């Protein structure tokens with residue numbers, strides 16, 4: 001399980017959202033205590049406080065976590081290409097999830113056509129590696145934005161290295177909802193409006 005790096009402070013300080021309530025604290029340990037107390041005082045199930053906090057922080061800021069043990073660090077390894085794609089896909093999916101306008105999805109037939117194109121495209125790259133809870137969180141958000149839909153070929157898809165989206169989900173969206181790279185390859189389905 002991914003663990004928060006104690007020597008760093010995540011953007012916005014140590015905080016966690018329990019449902020809609022933002023809990024803040026001056027340190028990681030004290031944040032865990034605050035979440036535990038909040039759940040006890042509100043008669044909520046205690047669940048795995050540490051796992052929930054780690055999952056929240058690591059899915060939002062994977063660079064502030066590592067996958068082994070909780071240690072003090074003095075330096076951070078640069079992101080790999082896959083980690084960077086995972087981060088971009090998480091942000092992309094989260095933005096769509098929080099979009100104020102409804103996400104209209106297209107038909108399975110058209111999505112399958114697009115999936116076949118992505119499958120053959122050199123820009124279709126794997127993105128599920130590294131921080132396992134970050135991957136799970138991204139998978140959950142992606143499944144949510146496409147309403148859990150899939151086609152015959154879509155389950156095999158990765159992420160688009162150019163468009164920085166999850167191909168398995170993007171193939172279901174109207175192109176107007178997707179941001180486009182400055183140069184789209186000729187074969188890409190995003191050229192067809």
Ligand code: SF4
Nearest residue numbers: 118121123124160188
């Ligand atoms: S460039 Fe187009 S076809 Fe290629 S992986 Fe990205 S979205 Fe799919």
